[in-house]
Structures are given as C-alpha cells and as structure tokens.
Amino acid sequence: MKKYLMIYKESMRVSIASAATYRANFILHSIITLLGNIVFPLVTLLIYGSGASFEGWSMYEVLLIQSIFTMSTGLSNMFFGGMVWNTMEHVREGTFETVLIKPVDCMFYLLATNFGIHSFGVVAGGMVVFIISLVHVGNATIVMWLQFLLLFLMGLFVMLGMELLMAATSFKWVANSRIPEMYGSVRQFGNYPQTIFNKSIIYLTSFILPVGMIGFFPASALLGRLEWWMLVSIFPCILFLMLGIWVYRYMVRLYEGVGG
Amino acid sequence: MTNEFYKTNRKERAVENIISVEHLCKKYTTYKRESGFKASVKSFFHREKVYVDAVKDVTFQVKRGDIIGILGPNGAGKSTTIKMLTGTLYPTEGVINVMGFSPYKDRISYVRNMGAVFGQKSQLIFDIPPLDSFRMNKAIYGIPDKEYEETLHTLIEILELEDKVMRPTRVLSLGERMKCEFIMAMLHNPPIVYLDEPTIGLDVIAKQNIREFIKQMNERGTTFILTTHDLEDVQQLAKDVIIINKGEKVFDGSIADLRRNLGNKKVVELTVDSYSEKGIVYGNKNIEIRGTTVISELSHQKTTLEVDTDVISISEFMNELSSQYAFTDISIKELSMETIITKIYKETGNKE
Numbered sequence: 001m002k003k004y005l006m007i008y009k010e011s012m013r014v015s016i017a018s019a020a021t022y023r024a025n026f027i028l029h030s031i032i033t034l035l036g037n038i039v040f041p042l043v044t045l046l047i048y049g050s051g052a053s054f055e056g057w058s059m060y061e062v063l064l065i066q067s068i069f070t071m072s073t074g075l076s077n078m079f080f081g082g083m084v085w086n087t088m089e090h091v092r093e094g095t096f097e098t099v100l101i102k103p104v105d106c107m108f109y110l111l112a113t114n115f116g117i118h119s120f121g122v123v124a125g126g127m128v129v130f131i132i133s134l135v136h137v138g139n140a141t142i143v144m145w146l147q148f149l150l151l152f153l154m155g156l157f158v159m160l161g162m163e164l165l166m167a168a169t170s171f172k173w174v175a176n177s178r179i180p181e182m183y184g185s186v187r188q189f190g191n192y193p194q195t196i197f198n199k200s201i202i203y204l205t206s207f208i209l210p211v212g213m214i215g216f217f218p219a220s221a222l223l224g225r226l227e228w229w230m231l232v233s234i235f236p237c238i239l240f241l242m243l244g245i246w247v248y249r250y251m252v253r254l255y256e257g258v259g260g
Numbered sequence: 261m262t263n264e265f266y267k268t269n270r271k272e273r274a275v276e277n278i279i280s281v282e283h284l285c286k287k288y289t290t291y292k293r294e295s296g297f298k299a300s301v302k303s304f305f306h307r308e309k310v311y312v313d314a315v316k317d318v319t320f321q322v323k324r325g326d327i328i329g330i331l332g333p334n335g336a337g338k339s340t341t342i343k344m345l346t347g348t349l350y351p352t353e354g355v356i357n358v359m360g361f362s363p364y365k366d367r368i369s370y371v372r373n374m375g376a377v378f379g380q381k382s383q384l385i386f387d388i389p390p391l392d393s394f395r396m397n398k399a400i401y402g403i404p405d406k407e408y409e410e411t412l413h414t415l416i417e418i419l420e421l422e423d424k425v426m427r428p429t430r431v432l433s434l435g436e437r438m439k440c441e442f443i444m445a446m447l448h449n450p451p452i453v454y455l456d457e458p459t460i461g462l463d464v465i466a467k468q469n470i471r472e473f474i475k476q477m478n479e480r481g482t483t484f485i486l487t488t489h490d491l492e493d494v495q496q497l498a499k500d501v502i503i504i505n506k507g508e509k510v511f512d513g514s515i516a517d518l519r520r521n522l523g524n525k526k527v528v529e530l531t532v533d534s535y536s537e538k539g540i541v542y543g544n545k546n547i548e549i550r551g552t553t554v555i556s557e558l559s560h561q562k563t564t565l566e567v568d569t570d571v572i573s574i575s576e577f578m579n580e581l582s583s584q585y586a587f588t589d590i591s592i593k594e595l596s597m598e599t600i601i602t603k604i605y606k607e608t609g610n611k612e
Contacts, residue, residue: 006399014396018387021428095381100348102400103372109400256364257286257350 004108011112019117030121037074037122040066040191041129057193060136061223067133068222069191069215070126072152074119076159082114083163084180088170096255107164107248140222147221151230154237155190155214161237162209164244171251190214210236278452278483279322279345284354286315286340286507314340316507318354322500324451327474327484329498331491333605337507338487339456345485346376346454358452372401375445379457382437383444384429390440391425394447401448408447415443419473435466442473446482453477455486459493471496491597503604510608518600526574527555527596528565530581531589549580566595 019026041063048059057065087110090096099106134140140148166179190211194202205212210233217230291307315337322328332338343349344356347363347370356363361370384393398408416422419439424432432440438458445453455474459467467490474484474497488494494501494515501518503511511518551571556564567577574592581587 003399003402006402007396010396010399014385014388014392017392018385021387093381097343097346097348098378098381098383100367101346101371101374101376103368104400105368113396256348257288257352 004104004112007104007109008112008115011115012117014113015115015117026118029118033119034121034125037070038125038129040070054193054196056195058137060133061219062193063129064133064137064222065193065215065219066191067126067129068152068219071123071130072155072190072214072218073159073187074122074126076156076163077119078116078123079156080111080114080160080163081119082116083111083167084170086110086114087167091170091255100256106252107245110167134222137223140224144222144224144226147226148218151213151218151221151234154210154234155218157237157241158210158213159187161240161242161244164241164248168244168248168251171255187211187214190216192216206230206233207236210240213237276324277321278324278326278359279320279485280355280357281321281345282319282355284315284318284341284344284356285313285352286337286344286349287352288312288314313507315344315351315504318504318507318509320502320509320512322483322485324483325478325481326499327478327486327497329494329501330485330487330504331494331501331601332487332504336504338504340507341504342454342456342485342487346374347371372448373450373452375448375450375453377438377441377445377453377455377458379438379455379460382441384437384440386429389426389428390432390437390443393429393440394425394443397444397447403448407449411447411449412443415446418476419443419469433466435462435469438462438466438470439473442470446477451481452483452485455484455488457488457490458486459488459490467492491601495597503601503608505605505608508608511604519595521600521604524569525595526567526569527593527599528567528577529591529593530563530565530585530587531561532563532585532587548584549577552577 044059044062044066047053048062053059054062090099090110099109102109162183166183169179186205186209189197189201189205190213194205194212194216197205202212206229212230213233217226217233220226220230288311290310290312291303292310294303318337318341330338330341340349344351345358345363347367350364358370359373361373363370384390385396394412397403403411416425419442421436421439421443424436425440425443429437429440442458458474459470462470471493474486478484478497484497486493486498498515500514501511502509511521513521549572551568553566554563555566567574572580
C-alpha cells in the first residue's frame with residue numbers, strides 16, 4: 001500500500017511538472033474547461049430569471065445539484081479520466097508490455113499515472129458555486145453531511161467503474177472512441193433533479209446505470225430530501241465498481257494470452 | 261553498486277543456468293480474411309478462425325553472466341519468445357524457469373528481478389526530464405534512497421549523461437534517449453536484462469557507446485538477452501547465439517560454431533586485368549579450380565569467389581589461381597556474418 005501511495009505521489013509530481021512545462025496550454029485548458037463547466041449555472045440562472053423553473057426545486061437547490069455534479073465529474077476526470085484513452089493508446093501502439101514489465105498491479109499503475117491536474121479548475125469552480133448555493137439553502141445537519149459524503153463517494157465509484165469498463169473494451173475492440181461520448185451524455189442525467197424525468201428514466205438512472213448518484217442523490221442528502229430508495233442505489237454503485245475492476249483485470253489477462 | 265550481486269566475481273558464480281526454457285509453444289488465434297469488398301462484408305458476419313504457431317517447441321538454456329543473441333528474420337517468433345520470457349505473455353505449452361520464477365505465473369515478483377529495454381517502445385515520460393522518470397521507477401520498484409543515488413550516479417557516469425538527465429526527454433537525441441532507457445531498466449539492479457533491438461536507428465558512435473555499456477554491465481555480472489537485426493551487435497557482444505526461424509529454433513551455439521556450421525569457407529575478392537593473356541575470370545561461371553564458386557560479379561573487373569577450404573587449401577588455391585588467371589588485386593576474407601545468417605534463414609525457411 002505504501003508503495004502505491006509513493007507511486008501516486010510521483011504521478012502527481014509528474015502531472016504538475018508536465019503542466020508546468022506547457023504553461024500556456026495548462027492555463028488555456030483550465031480556463032476552457034472551467035468556462036465549459038460554468039455554463040450550467042448560467043443556464044439555470046437564465047431559466048429561473050425568466051420566471052420558469054424545475055418544478056418543485058428552487059434555483060439554489062438546482063445549483064447545488066449541479067455544483068455537486070461538477071465537482072464529482074471534475075474529480076473523476078482528475079483521478080480516472082485518462083484511463084480509457086491511455087489503455088487504448090497502449091493497446092493500439094503495442095506498448096502495454098512496458099506496463100506489464102513493472103512490478104505493480106497494472107490497473108492501479110495506469111490509474112495512478114493518469115492523474116491529471118487539468119481538471120483542478122473545474123473542481124474549484126464547482127466548489128465556489130457549491131458554497132454559494134449552500135449558503136442560500138440553509139444549514140445541513142451532521143447526519144446529512146455524512147449521508148452526502150457517502151453518496152458522493154458512491155458517485156465516484158460509478159464513474160470509476162464506468163471508466164474501467166470502457167477502458168476494458170479497448171483490449172478487444174482497440175478503437176472505441178464513441179462509447180465515452182455516449183456515456184458522457186447519459187451521465188448528464190445526474191445534473192438535474194430527477195423528479196422532472198419520467199418513471200423509466202428515474203428507474204434507469206437510479207438502479208441500472210446509477211448516474212443519479214453523481215449529482216442529484218448527494219445533493220438531496222444535503223437538502224434533507226433523501227428518500228429510502230436512493231440509498232438502495234448504493235448497491236448498483238458498488239456492483240458497478242466491482243464489475244469494472246473484474247472486467248478490466250479479466251481483459252488484461254486475456255491480453256496476456258491466457259487461453260487465447 | 262551496493263548490490264552484493266555485482267561484487268561477486270563472475271567466475272565464482274560460473275556455470276549456473278539463469279534461464280531454462282523447455283518445449284515452449286505459443287499458438288495464436290487470428291481470423292482469416294480475404295481482400296475485396298465482398299469478403300469484407302462477409303467477414304463482418306462470419307470470420308474463419310486460423311491458428312498460427314508463433315513459437316514451436318523451443319528449448320534452450322542461458323547461463324548466468326552470459327550475453328545471448330537471439331536472431332531471426334521479421335516474424336520469426338523472436339518478440340513472442342521475449343514476451344514470454346518477460347512474463348507479459350502466457351505460453352500455450354512448455355515451461356519457463358528464470359531464476360526459479362515462472363515469469364507468467366509470478367509476474368509481479370519476477371519482473372522486480374529483471375529489466376527490459378525495448379528499442380521501439382519508450383518507457384520514459386516524454387514531456388519531463390528523464391530524471392523524473394527515474395524517480396517514478398524508484399517509487400515503482402521501492403528502491404531505497406541510498407541505493408538509488410549510488411546506482412543512478414554510477415549509470416550516469418558510465419553512460420556520460422551528466423548534464424542530459426535534467427533536460428526534457430523530447431529534446432534529447434535518439435542516442436541519449438536510448439541511454440536513458442537503459443538507466444530506466446537497470447536502476448533496480450536486475451541480474452537479468454532483456455534487450456529488444458536496443459541499437460535500432462542509432463548512429464555508429466551511439467551504437468558503439470551502447471555496446472560498450474552492455475559489455476561493462478556484463479562484466480559486473482548482469483546477464484543480457486538480446487534480440488537484434490544488427491549482426492555487429494551480436495558479433496561484438498554475444499557469447500552464444502540462438503537463431504529462430506518460422507517459430508523453430510534452428511541454431512543454438514557459439515559464434516565460432518555458427519561459422520563452422522556452414523563449413524570452412526573463405527571469400528576471395530579479385531580484381532582482374534582484363535587485358536591479360538592468361539584470360540579473365542569474369543563471365544566464366546565455371547571457374548576451373550576445385551571447391552571454388554563465383555558468387556558475384558560487381559563489374560567486368562571485379563569478381564567475388566567462395567572457396568571451400570575443406571576441399572582446397574588456400575595456398576593450393578592461390579597457386580592454381582595465379583597459374584590460370586591474371587589479377588591486379590586480391591583480398592581473402594572470412595565468410596561474413598550476413599552471408600552465414602542469410603544462408604541459415606534461407607535453408608531453414610524453405611524446409612516446409
């Protein structure tokens with residue numbers, strides 16, 4: 001475990017060093033992703049400014065959901081966002097051997113070396129909106145905070161599981177650039193209060209591909225609007241992560257030619 | 261080097277086998293596909309499986325402290341063999357034992373004890389100085405600070421890279437980068453290092469530097485397994501050679517054995533005086549000296565002959581040559597490595 005922490009530390013250093021090497025690129029990238037991600041409060045402000053609303057939700061409640069979604073996806077991009085691309089590159093270029101000759105678990109190694117400082121701006125931006133919204137929606141109790149943290153973590157689990165599953169497909173298909181786009185679209189369901197969708201979408205985004213966990217559920221916890229079935233979603237989240245890890249490991253073994 | 265391993269003299273550790281490979285086989289499954297639009301459409305729905313024997317029943321041993329050259333034409337199964345030896349590929353059949361490890365079964369504990377340099381696959385992180393990549397390996401292999409500093413210092417000194425390791429990898433020359441790849445592979449003092457075409461694309465001086473380095477490290481006790489297309493690498497470095505063609509081992513022995521394998525032959529290059537009364541060599545394919553064949557004619561005046569010294573001694577050959585022909589220049593050489601290897605590839609490639 002200590003070894004993996006050391007590797008992570010080095011990876012963070014490398015990522016920061018790389019960012020520092022291409023300063024202009026880093027700054028531009030940060031600004032652009034930040035801009036891309038702060039459009040959401042603008043749209044929400046616009047909707048509520050023109051008198052419309054998401055039924056049953058105040059503007060700051062919606063902003064809270066969306067800021068949590070932004071932080072969560074930002075963290076996901078930072079810690080495991082490069083997994084799909086990196087695995088695909090290694091498989092296509094035939095350089096996966098250089099990973100396999102290292103005395104580490106290759107899934108963890110790739111995760112660690114994928115750490116990208118670029119999404120830091122997004123997380124920070126989300127945090128600002130989060131704090132502003134929180135000030136307006138009132139105080140949350142300690143229990144609510146604990147629930148929030150648990151569900152927030154589950155949201156990260158779903159995203160890690162999904163990243164691993166997508167990355168795993170590259171071992172077999174080599175090129176699969178469209179799947180992450182589809183996933184990105186489906187993920188957007190977590191960005192809105194679920195009550196505005198119809199039953200089947202609620203069902204899908206809670207239990208099948210629990211993207212509700214990425215923004216909406218943890219926000220509900222903080223707003224005191226948590227319902228029991230949201231907690232049930234914890235199971236598919238954990239399942240997703242376990243499935244992701246299992247499939248990824250399985251594909252690595254297949255790549256090594258077990259029984260192939 | 262602090263590692264005890266390097267302190268012991270090579271002779272004391274004499275003839276212990278570090279690698280033992282028995283009946284190694286690797287079968288691949290691919291899909292048959294013909295060209296053309298119709299075949300493409302068909303293959304979208306149904307693909308016929310084809311089994312390819314990449315490596316067929318290969319057996320060999322490597323002794324500790326050796327440098328072994330693995331040769332073979334493209335697609336012969338060299339890389340597949342190296343992949344199985346480095347634990348990144350499962351064999352279909354057969355047993356590999358490297359220092360008591362089964363590479364594919366105990367991958368993580370095994371790779372800690374080996375290093376690998378792939379001439380065409382960089383392990384350095386492109387955007388940052390090599391020194392940072394080295395630190396990454398320090399974390400991966402869990403090398404203690406003191407040992408890391410000492411090993412790094414020694415390697416940098418031998419490779420003369422003092423001021424280079426601080427510069428971003430992308431601005432380094434190919435030769436400098438390759439030297440850094442060697443540091444990456446050897447920071448953790450592995451007793452065995454695999455080199456897959458380590459001198460590919462390098463200039464003469466850079467190649468020579470790399471070879472010197474390999475020799476030095478070998479004298480300190482590291483065993484090297486080397487695949488290459490550069491026969492100069494093999495001639496200068498390897499003590500023993502294994503030749504693989506079409507997945508099968510076709511030769512295993514010393515370089516001297518390899519030369520003897522094709523009989524004792526000399527190559528004679530002649531420059532003839534075409535105005536001589538004694539006649540001329542060129543155009544005369546059936547040169548009338550025992551054990552002698554014309555192998556090429558570069559121009560009207562230049563001819564290359566191959567002389568089998570088991571049939572005729574060089575002095576006899578010279579006597580007969582000068583009595584029959586006039587020539588202005590002559591050179592007698594050993595059969596080149598290239599000729600030997602080409603012959604072996606051709607002979608073993610046409611067997612089927």
